[in-house]
Amino acid sequence: MARFVIRRLLQSAVVLLGVTLVVFLLLQLVPGDPVRVALGTRFDPQTYEALRARAGLDQPLVVQYFDYLRRALTGDLGVSFRSGRPVTAIVLERLPATLSLAVTAVVFAMLIAFPLGIVSAIRSGSLVDHAARVFSQFGVSVPDFWMGIMGILLFSGVLGWLPPSGYVALTEDPGRWASHVALPAATVGLVTASILTRFIRSSMLEVLSEDYVRTAEAKGLRTRVVVLRHVLRNALIPVVTVVAVQLASLLGGVIVIEVLFAWPGIGRLTYDAVAARDYPVLQGAVLLVAALFLLVNLLVDILYARLDPRITVK
């Protein structure tokens, strides 16, 4: 187990190094001078020189990269070309909004996917099973932003139950936070639920066809006991991975939903940075999300290896 953890840690470190290189090179891909492009009509020589020097753009490329890496390791991701504020502070300010949306969406998805996936596997071929399969296919094919627009139309425009957009912090007013998070979380959560339902169903079906389940049934155990004691415990181990990967991808993959619902998270920050050509903020947001994505994947792999010792052997 220790060897497995060390190997995964080393692999993640190598990938993270590659991620920093890709993020660093993004700035080099900008046609022309990125600082000049970012300043646009606000150009003045003093600001220009100060920003170039602060971003280290007056140094050779290799020096720039190692400097970027050294600063990134100490939590310094540069300063915004627009506001002059530290990128790390800007990005971290937006993290709670994204986290609250992603966690709510995953909880919402699990509340739908677990009962639906389990029942559709146990009653394979039934009406519930067909409904679950239609729901899964619908979820993986529907654009989440379209569902969001339709949600706004129905729940805000027609019924007037929920606000169409905006954000209130959970710590500020939990009730208003809940009403604001409901639509975006349900939009993202339904898509996530369809993926989870598909996975839980197939994982359950696989375990249901195992010999030890047949043995348990042959012993005369009640279906409920077989399902709870023998099937669920084994079928849900791989589901842990999928839930965590979904959560990780939501941390960086809800740009469109955050833009649609004016949700001030990392996705919205990325969008604003693109519109303002604020490249250091864009780089910071992308780096943070990729690092979080890697960290969650690493933790899941270790957790998975703890739950299923066969993984370390493989």
Next chain:
Amino acid sequence: MSAQQVNREGQVRRALSALRRDPLALTGSLVLAVLVVVGVGGSWLAPSGINEVDVDRMLQAPSWAHPFGTDELGRDVLSRVMVAARVSLQVGLVSVGIALAVGVTLGLFAGYYRGWLDNVLMRCMDVLFAFPVLLLAVAIVAVLGPGLTTAMVAIGVVYTPIFARVTRAGVLSVREQVFVRAAVSVGASDLRIMRRHVLPNIAAPLIVQTSLSLAFAILSEAALSFLGLGVQPPDPAWGRMLFDGRGFVTEAWWLGFFPGAAIFLTVLAFNLVGDALRDVLDPRQLTVSEARRSTA
């Protein structure tokens, strides 16, 4: 005719027959056929010009004259949805084409030569995998500048690793087969072995992956266009139309409904065909129980 050719033709026949027998896959194929016709002939088939502005008929609800209604500039939504089909198809085909060409080449070399080349190439793919797909595509388009071409390149780049991994996995198993060793022993060059013996034998999972990736590429393009990073106005794209229509969603539902429905139907059709192809061409991807039931 060689045994391999017979096998390949058998696979194609099985795939076509499966598409015909599966009602869902057949429906998906028909939707795609309509989409291709609309995509190719959209400009001629559309009832109105896509940029015909008429303020007298702005935000009109669906009617016989305008079955999908009109937008805030009085343009016919049906015509714009039809012409935008070409954009989606074009982005899907070109970006998946890029991912397929680059990913398959990298996967072939990594799997065939293994060793340090395999390590370097696959670690590079791991790095690309570390980014959420849309985030990386947005970042690439942001630095290269918005537009159709950069959107296609960006989507192509983010889908390259999956093709590289699928190809490498296939190559690793095929390169140990007797017919590959026989080709080596008669002095065939590495490139010839890869092209004539390895590639045709890993075609099945690649066809499946291509079909499913087309669906995701179209979704990604719609998302990029929704963010204003894809097709630029006044050219129509489904994602862009949704973005433009979101401000009028409560007073003109059709602006949000029809372009989104077009994306949904297209992606659903690709997914249905992809799933059917996977069941026939790549049964290893089925779960054990699904496989048992399908052979029962």
